[in-house]
Amino acid sequence: MEHKSWMRRAAFMIRNMRFQNKLLAGYLLACVIPLLGVSAIIFHQAAAGLEDSSQEFASLYTSQIRTTLNEFIKEYDKVTKSVLVDNELISRIGEERSLPMDELIIQKVAIQRLLMRVALLKPEISTVMLISRDNNVYQYTTTTSRVNENTLLSSEWYKRLRSSDDTFFITGLHDRSYYEDKGAGAVVTVGRVLFSYDGAYAGILLIDLDPFTLLQLDHDFVQARDKYGISVIISNRQKEIVYHSDAASGRLSWQQVLESGAGYIKDDGSHDLIILSGSTSQGNLWIKTEIPRTKLLQKINQIKGMTVIVILISCLVITLISLGLSYTITRPIKALRRSMKQAEAGQYLPIEKEQAGDEIGSLVHSYNKMIITIRTLIEDVYIAEIKQRQAKFIALQNQINPHMLYNTLESIRMKALVKDDEETAGMIKILARMFRIALGKEGRHHSVKHELDYTTNYLELQNIRFDNMFKLDIRIPDEMLHCSIIPLIFQPIVENSINHGFEDYSRPMHIEIEGVWTEEGEIRIRITDDGIGIPQEKQEELFALLEDAESDKYKLADNDVPESNRLGLKNIAERIKLHYGDRYYLKIRPGVDRGTTFEILIPKL
Numbered sequence: 001m002e003h004k005s006w007m008r009r010a011a012f013m014i015r016n017m018r019f020q021n022k023l024l025a026g027y028l029l030a031c032v033i034p035l036l037g038v039s040a041i042i043f044h045q046a047a048a049g050l051e052d053s054s055q056e057f058a059s060l061y062t063s064q065i066r067t068t069l070n071e072f073i074k075e076y077d078k079v080t081k082s083v084l085v086d087n088e089l090i091s092r093i094g095e096e097r098s099l100p101m102d103e104l105i106i107q108k109v110a111i112q113r114l115l116m117r118v119a120l121l122k123p124e125i126s127t128v129m130l131i132s133r134d135n136n137v138y139q140y141t142t143t144t145s146r147v148n149e150n151t152l153l154s155s156e157w158y159k160r161l162r163s164s165d166d167t168f169f170i171t172g173l174h175d176r177s178y179y180e181d182k183g184a185g186a187v188v189t190v191g192r193v194l195f196s197y198d199g200a201y202a203g204i205l206l207i208d209l210d211p212f213t214l215l216q217l218d219h220d221f222v223q224a225r226d227k228y229g230i231s232v233i234i235s236n237r238q239k240e241i242v243y244h245s246d247a248a249s250g251r252l253s254w255q256q257v258l259e260s261g262a263g264y265i266k267d268d269g270s271h272d273l274i275i276l277s278g279s280t281s282q283g284n285l286w287i288k289t290e291i292p293r294t295k296l297l298q299k300i301n302q303i304k305g306m307t308v309i310v311i312l313i314s315c316l317v318i319t320l321i322s323l324g325l326s327y328t329i330t331r332p333i334k335a336l337r338r339s340m341k342q343a344e345a346g347q348y349l350p351i352e353k354e355q356a357g358d359e360i361g362s363l364v365h366s367y368n369k370m371i372i373t374i375r376t377l378i379e380d381v382y383i384a385e386i387k388q389r390q391a392k393f394i395a396l397q398n399q400i401n402p403h404m405l406y407n408t409l410e411s412i413r414m415k416a417l418v419k420d421d422e423e424t425a426g427m428i429k430i431l432a433r434m435f436r437i438a439l440g441k442e443g444r445h446h447s448v449k450h451e452l453d454y455t456t457n458y459l460e461l462q463n464i465r466f467d468n469m470f471k472l473d474i475r476i477p478d479e480m481l482h483c484s485i486i487p488l489i490f491q492p493i494v495e496n497s498i499n500h501g502f503e504d505y506s507r508p509m510h511i512e513i514e515g516v517w518t519e520e521g522e523i524r525i526r527i528t529d530d531g532i533g534i535p536q537e538k539q540e541e542l543f544a545l546l547e548d549a550e551s552d553k554y555k556l557a558d559n560d561v562p563e564s565n566r567l568g569l570k571n572i573a574e575r576i577k578l579h580y581g582d583r584y585y586l587k588i589r590p591g592v593d594r595g596t597t598f599e600i601l602i603p604k605l
Contacts, residue, residue, distance in 0.1 A: 031318045035311060043307045050303070051274075055291075058230060058276045062289045065232060068215055069280050069287070077168055079121050080192035080205055083114055083130075091196035093132040093203045108138070115140035118205075124213040129206040130194075144181075151178040157189075160238070161204070167193050170284055172240020173211060173258055186211060186254035188242055211254070214243045231290040242285060332364050343371065345582065427464050430457045448523075449481040452513065455490040459511070462498060469508050470498065476515035480523060484605040486579050489572055493527050493598045496569060500538065501531020501596060518601075522584075525600040533594050542588055545570040576602065 084090065089110055092099075099107065115128045119140055127141040129152070137149040152158060157174040171189040176182065191206040214234065226249065234243035241260075246252040274291040335351045342349055350368035413432075416425040434457045437450060452474060459472050472494075494511060502509050512528045534542065546569065573586040580602055589597040 031322075032315055035314055035318075039307050039311050043304060046303050055274060055276070057228070058274065058289050058291050061230060061232075062276050062278050062287055065215060065234075065287055065289075066278050066280060069234070069285050070282075072214060073168075073170075073280055073282060073284055075122070076190045076207070079118060079125075080168060080190070080207070082121065083118060083192075083194065083205055086110075086114060087197050089114065090194050090202045091198075093130070093136075093194070111138045112140060118207070124209060125207055126210075127208040129208075130203055131206065132203040133201055145179045145183065148178050148180055161189075161191070164238075166237070168284070169193075170236055170242060172236055172238065172242055173244075173254065175255075175258060184255070186247075186258055188214065211243050212248055215245075215248075229292045229294075231292075233288040233290070235286045235288070236284065237286075336364055336367060339367070339371065343374075423464060427461060430460050430464075433457050434461075445484050446487045447481065448476065448483050448485050448515070451485055451487065451490050452476070452481070454488075455494055455513070458491050459494060466502070467505065469502065469505060471508060471510050473510065473512045476513065476525075477517070480515045480517070483523060485602060486575055489576075489600065490525075490527065492568060492572060497527070497529040497531060497596060497598075500534050501529045503532045517604075521604055523600075523602050523604055525602075527598045527600075528595060530591075530595045533591055534588075534596055539588070539590055542569060546573050546586060546588065576600070 089107070092107060093111070111130060115130060115138060119125045119128045119142060126143050127139065127147065129140075129147060130138040131153075132138075135153055137147070137152065139147050141147070155174070155178055157171055161169065161171060169191055171191070173186040173188060175186055176184070187208045188211050189206050189208050191204055193204050194202040196202045215232070230245070232243070232245040233241065236242050241257055244252065244257045247254050247257045272293050274293060276289040276291075278287045279285065280287075332351070339349060339351050350371045351364055413425045413428040416422070416428065434454060437454045437457070456472060456474075459470055463470050490513065497511060498509070510530045512526075514526045514528070516524050516526075518524050548570070569586065569588075576584050576586055584601050584603065585599075587599045589599060591597065
């Protein structure tokens with residue numbers, strides 16, 4: 001159930017995502033998922049290929065070492081056999097006690113020449129020794145340090161060598177403690193057991209060599225060994241270390257190798273190493289090659305790091321491209337949406353930006369045509385209505401010549417004064433002022449002051465008619481008096497207050513016109529009376545009329561509706577909406593017990 005609920009929430013979120021985000025997510029998923037899949041496959045293939053290549057290289061490396069060691073064994077087998085050429089001299093070794101002095105000297109000189117000839121066969125040979133069956137030690141060295149005979153004969157490695165059955169041998173590493181300089185380091189001894197022509201043991205030939213001379217590898221192989229951390233360990237049949245590449249390269253000291261001994265040869269089955277092994281053709285030496293997996297994994301991690309960087313850069317590029325593509329697609333859609341909202345607000349404006357030639361561009365082009373057509377139709381109807389009203393107003397003005405009207409009213413007023421009818425004369429004077437304001441043709445703008453003057457004159461006429469039952473209180477700032485306003489706004493409202501709020505002659509009626517500035521700097525005018533108020537059924541009728549004002553503002557006047565209704569409160573509300581916009585209004589706020597307040601909101605112009 002929780003899984004299904006989570007799926008429903010995810011589906012709901014995806015369904016309600018913005019179109020641009022959906023496009024962006026779609027592009028990213030379509031591009032990034034294959035990229036991740038391909039990168040993962042390439043990485044695994046590269047990692048497996050690297051491990052295989054490393055093992056192949058190690059095999060090749062081991063093969064070259066085996067070849068080198070085979071050549072080494074063959075060469076030194078020949079070098080040690082070269083002493084057997086002088087078989088007569090070999091047979092006399094160990095008979096020194098029975099030889100006279102002169103023959104003994106000649107034999108020593110002959111042995112020295114023999115050893116010198118052996119040393120000259122290979123440049124890396126520094127010390128050659130021949131030990132007779134009577135433990136007499138003959139030596140030839142190219143260095144300044146000679147061998148201490150007693151120390152040599154008491155060495156453990158020499159004792160183990162005497163008990164060996166091998167004719168040709170290569171000893172394990174041993175220290176240089178039997179040299180007089182007792183220098184640090186280690187040496188490897190290559191030797192052969194010598195027999196006389198009748199097969200009797202005659203002695204043993206020993207050649208001390210630096211361990212470095214065992215492997216002569218080219219520069220590329222050395223670099224590859226150091227790069228991958230490859231270790232090469234060579235041991236003999238007695239499981240003694242003969243050579244260790246870490247000591248040769250300086251990562252270990254020969255003393256550490258000597259102390260660890262067979263520990264380097266033992267295979268502990270660790271998964272941290274890739275181990276390859278082999279032996280020389282005659283089996284004298286055993287080769288063990290180790291590749292640390294950590295080194296190999298370091299290279300694989302470098303590949304992983306590069307893969308991650310490539311993926312991140314690719315995702316960034318894909319994201320930028322996706323943003324560009326989604327913006328290209330959604331930009332005209334957003335413009336279309338904004339234009340539709342403007343159309344909802346009554347502003348029929350086409351999208352003016354140049355559009356692409358795709359389906360969305362074609363849609364926007366069709367929308368622009370539709371908006372222009374709608375606006376043209378609305379303007380035609382609206383202008384026709386305006387022209388109709390203007391023609392009616394002009395006809396009315398043409399029928400009533402203001403100067404003739406003013407002169408006529410003045411003549412009537414004068415006759416009333418002659419007959420001492422001052423009340424009639426006053427009413428005619430006020431009516432003349434109202435006509436002058438309403439029918440003036442000077443083209444000046446209509447201000448709040450003009451509207452107040454017209455309303456004041458109207459109320460004076462009503463006071464003459466109703467014996468001064470109405471009192472007008474005006475509280476409007478001086479700056480607001482000069483602001484523009486559409487004509488015939490206040491007077492119809494005051495007239496409505498008198499028609500519905502005046503009770504009888506027993507109680508005067510107070511009307512207040514108050515103007516204040518809003519926080520936005522707009523004009524708010526309240527016209528309040530203290531009459532009996534508007535009946536409930538009349539309130540509902542007026543509320544319905546004002547609510548219809550916004551929807552009916554573009555409609556043509558209905559000729560079947562009485563003129564008085566068309567010039568009432570609804571007419572004021574419609575004209576405010578048409579002239580100033582939907583933000584501005586005329587509202588009715590009935591009092592609690594008595595009175596009514598009419599509120600008007602218009603901009604400061």
